[in-house]
Amino acid sequence: MRRKRRSIRGEHMEKVAVSAMSPDGLNAMVDMRFGRCPYFIVVTLDGDQITDVRAVQNTAMAAPRGAGIEAAQLVLSLGVNAVITGNIGPNAFMALQQYGVRVYMGVIGRTVGDVIRMYLSGELQQITAPTRPGMGMGMGMGMGMGRGMGRGGGWGWGRGRGRRWGGGQSGNW
Amino acid sequence: MSMTHIGAASKDIDVPVVCVTGGKGGTGKSTVAVNLAAYFAREGLKVLIVDCDVSAPNVAILMNTTLSEKREVTSFLPSFDEKACVRCGKCVSVCRAHAILQVGDKPPIFFASLCKSCEICKVVCPAGAIKEERKVVGWTYTGSAYGVDIVSGELKEGEPNSAVVVKATKDRAYEVLKDGNYDVMIVDTAPGTHCDVIRSIWGSDVAIAVTEPTPFGMHDLGLILELTRMLGVKTKVVINRSDILENGGAKVREICEKYDSEVIAEIPLDREILYSYVKGYPAVLRNVDTPGVRALVRLGETVRGLLNL
Amino acid sequence: MKEIVVVSGKGGVGKTTITASLAYLFSKNGVRFISADTDVDAPNLALVLEGEKLESNPVQAAEIAEVNYDLCNGCGECVKYCKEDALAWDSENNRPVVIDFLCEGCGACAAICEVGAIQMKLVENAYVEVIRSKYGFLVVTGRLKVGGANSGRIVSLVKMKARSIAVKEGLNVILIDGPPGSSCPAIAAVAGSNYVILVSEPTPTAIHDLSRIYAVVSHFGIPAGLIINKCDLEPKFREKLIEFSKENGIELLGEIPLDDDVPRSIAYASPLPEFSPNSPASKEMVRIGSIIMDRILPTI
Numbered sequence: 001m002r003r004k005r006r007s008i009r010g011e012h013m014e015k016v017a018v019s020a021m022s023p024d025g026l027n028a029m030v031d032m033r034f035g036r037c038p039y040f041i042v043v044t045l046d047g048d049q050i051t052d053v054r055a056v057q058n059t060a061m062a063a064p065r066g067a068g069i070e071a072a073q074l075v076l077s078l079g080v081n082a083v084i085t086g087n088i089g090p091n092a093f094m095a096l097q098q099y100g101v102r103v104y105m106g107v108i109g110r111t112v113g114d115v116i117r118m119y120l121s122g123e124l125q126q127i128t129a130p131t132r133p134g135m136g137m138g139m140g141m142g143m144g145m146g147r148g149m150g151r152g153g154g155w156g157w158g159r160g161r162g163r164r165w166g167g168g169q170s171g172n173w
Numbered sequence: 174m175s176m177t178h179i180g181a182a183s184k185d186i187d188v189p190v191v192c193v194t195g196g197k198g199g200t201g202k203s204t205v206a207v208n209l210a211a212y213f214a215r216e217g218l219k220v221l222i223v224d225c226d227v228s229a230p231n232v233a234i235l236m237n238t239t240l241s242e243k244r245e246v247t248s249f250l251p252s253f254d255e256k257a258c259v260r261c262g263k264c265v266s267v268c269r270a271h272a273i274l275q276v277g278d279k280p281p282i283f284f285a286s287l288c289k290s291c292e293i294c295k296v297v298c299p300a301g302a303i304k305e306e307r308k309v310v311g312w313t314y315t316g317s318a319y320g321v322d323i324v325s326g327e328l329k330e331g332e333p334n335s336a337v338v339v340k341a342t343k344d345r346a347y348e349v350l351k352d353g354n355y356d357v358m359i360v361d362t363a364p365g366t367h368c369d370v371i372r373s374i375w376g377s378d379v380a381i382a383v384t385e386p387t388p389f390g391m392h393d394l395g396l397i398l399e400l401t402r403m404l405g406v407k408t409k410v411v412i413n414r415s416d417i418l419e420n421g422g423a424k425v426r427e428i429c430e431k432y433d434s435e436v437i438a439e440i441p442l443d444r445e446i447l448y449s450y451v452k453g454y455p456a457v458l459r460n461v462d463t464p465g466v467r468a469l470v471r472l473g474e475t476v477r478g479l480l481n482l
Numbered sequence: 483m484k485e486i487v488v489v490s491g492k493g494g495v496g497k498t499t500i501t502a503s504l505a506y507l508f509s510k511n512g513v514r515f516i517s518a519d520t521d522v523d524a525p526n527l528a529l530v531l532e533g534e535k536l537e538s539n540p541v542q543a544a545e546i547a548e549v550n551y552d553l554c555n556g557c558g559e560c561v562k563y564c565k566e567d568a569l570a571w572d573s574e575n576n577r578p579v580v581i582d583f584l585c586e587g588c589g590a591c592a593a594i595c596e597v598g599a600i601q602m603k604l605v606e607n608a609y610v611e612v613i614r615s616k617y618g619f620l621v622v623t624g625r626l627k628v629g630g631a632n633s634g635r636i637v638s639l640v641k642m643k644a645r646s647i648a649v650k651e652g653l654n655v656i657l658i659d660g661p662p663g664s665s666c667p668a669i670a671a672v673a674g675s676n677y678v679i680l681v682s683e684p685t686p687t688a689i690h691d692l693s694r695i696y697a698v699v700s701h702f703g704i705p706a707g708l709i710i711n712k713c714d715l716e717p718k719f720r721e722k723l724i725e726f727s728k729e730n731g732i733e734l735l736g737e738i739p740l741d742d743d744v745p746r747s748i749a750y751a752s753p754l755p756e757f758s759p760n761s762p763a764s765k766e767m768v769r770i771g772s773i774i775m776d777r778i779l780p781t782i
Contacts, residue, residue: 065287087673269589291588292565296593365524368584371583388532388751389751399628
């Protein structure tokens with residue numbers, strides 16, 4: 001889904017985290033991995049102006065397992081509104097979506113500065129709802145949430161799959 | 174330090190234990206285990222066979238029997254009470270599996286597939302907001318056939334955590350051992366060298382590694398011998414289908430030498446063994462005299478000697 | 483650079499046999515590629531393609547508990563608490579002992595220890611190795627130490643090694659043998675690839691597991707093709723597989739018949755098209771190989 005962002009200064013303050021291969025701010029190359037990238041470059045935007053650029057070490061990088069969730073916890077605690085990366089796993093994506101963070105996937109071979117420009121001009125592809133293949137994901141993926149959230153897990157049957165992030169609302173997320 | 178008081182092996186029961194393992198799948202572990210059990214029973218010994226290959230338990234199938242006394246194996250799953258939760262993030266910080274995520278004033282999100290059921294989240298929660306839920310991850314059964322008593326475990330399909338079912342299966346086996354005057358226990362393990370296999374081998378007096386003379390079989394034999402050496406369990410090797418590759422036996426012996434082990438039986442391809450397999454009737458109990466069946470009987474005698482039964 | 487990953491969900495359906503055959507066909511047809519084995523529990527690709535080990539580097543991809551006896555007050559809570567029985571009580575010295583190969587790294591003992599005497603430490607549990615196959619191309623493989631457990635991190639490290647070699651040597655394709663299952667290691671194997679080859683067989687469990695791994699594949703929006711192995715095993719389930727591929731827009735790349743030469747080729751550790759070029763299974767494998775080289779590779 002592509003959406004042109006409104007860019008009125010002062011009205012639209014936001015933070016964007018980009019998975020990166022080095023701490024070199026806007027010159028760092030985007031890392032295609034979300035959970036196991038070495039750094040996140042956190043860019044603060046005021047309208048279409050960059051007001052702050054900060055590199056944060058990804059403490060999840062060396063986690064034996066569950067790196068995606070740990071990285072999601074990290075970027076959420078930084079208070080970001082959007083995440084730009086190459087690939088993000090289903091678990092981490094679901095977590096970010098639950099927290100209302102927009103996720104842009106499929107970025108490779110570019111610098112953080114480039115993708116921020118692309119982001120501002122609405123050129124990046126936002127993941128909205130996942131497609132729904134497979135018979136009830138059950139334990140394998142186990143997307144179940146705690147009781148308190150009052151929602152169950154599992155993916156339904158695979159109808160209406162577009163080649164990429166097609167499909168409308170997904171019921172069970 | 175004595176290690177015998179650990180977990181399932183801690184029941185203070187003095188019954189000799191032999192486990193049948195072998196690294197690669199499909200080498201004939203269960204066939205060897207079942208025939209060993211049937212041979213012991215035929216010789217008048219009281220035998221318990223334990224099927225710890227919980228992903229594909231087939232001892233009962235090979236003995237053509239139906240198991241009963243099904244018992245559930247459950248494991249812990251946290252259930253979050255959103256109202257009671259004080260959003261302190263303690264559960265997130267202690268969960269090394271990263272199965273919980275919580276930021277700010279939002280309620281926690283739980284990822285069941287990553288949870289290792291360690292329960293520490295519930296322990297550290299200061300608000301009592303994490304309740305215990307049990308989920309069924311498998312079952313254990315008992316039964317008997319051909320004078321052999323059976324304990325078997327079964328993993329629920331799609332459950333990743335098989336270790337807990339293996340543990341429950343061994344616990345159940347020790348429970349059965351306590352009530353009877355058993356002479357020997359035989360444990361059939363899963364293929365591989367992962368933690369299920371380690372748990373199955375743990376506490377055995379002797380391990381029997383069943384292999385076949387193929388490149389994969391021999392590669393995996395090296396791994397299992399390395400593992401049993403690490404665990405300090407004396408291991409003997411059985412070559413199944415010993416005649417499928419020329420000179421296979423010599424190569425297997427080379428590996429054995431490296432690990433201070435030895436080949437105690439070579440079982441050639443034998444239609445009678447295959448027939449027994451399909452019929453669910455252990456070959457050693459049938460009145461046939463073929464090279465394969467003779468090798469199985471001799472193996473029984475040898476293992477009996479090893480365990481001083 | 484293009485990454486093709488072969489996955490199946492269920493183990494034992496012929497994933498490695500097919501990957502090895504594809505690698506063999508790639509090399510015979512001059513594809514500039516490297517292969518990677520991320521099935522670290524059973525890294526058999528290098529066994530089939532046997533060759534010379536060029537490199538072996540230990541990697542830290544697991545955590546286990548470590549007791550600091552200077553701080554330990556001998557309360558024994560950790561031993562009582564450990565669900566894995568990985569902590570034993572040493573009654574001679576009145577202190578807990580970690581049994582390394584039973585510890586799954588859950589960290590519960592570290593969290594429960596009141597005096598902070600237990601720390602989790604990263605340990606070497608695997609090797610990342612580079613092998614030159616007997617056909618000349620390189621294979622990067624992950625291999626667990628005995629008793630070690632797989633993790634997403636090992637898979638990630640194997641893929642990184644393959645990528646860096648591919649860049650250095652100017653190779654265009656990485657052919658990855660994926661792990662079974664659909665959890666962390668499988669997700670890590672699929673992430674970032676350009677094409678997924680799904681391998682399945684007509685049995686209920688294989689179809690069930692296929693649908694799970696496909697959920698991961700379609701999350702990443704990666705195009706996929708299906709190979710039905712042992713296609714004549716059970717017509718009813720073969721129909722189901724074909725239906726599944728149609729419903730999800732997965733191309734059916736081919737169907738490999740049951741063939742005695744397949745297990746024999748495995749016993750002799752030789753890729754099928756080399757072992758028995760004229761067997762029915764091999765001919766179908768060669769046909770599938772051409773589809774991938776002539777049509778899939780140029781378009782992904």
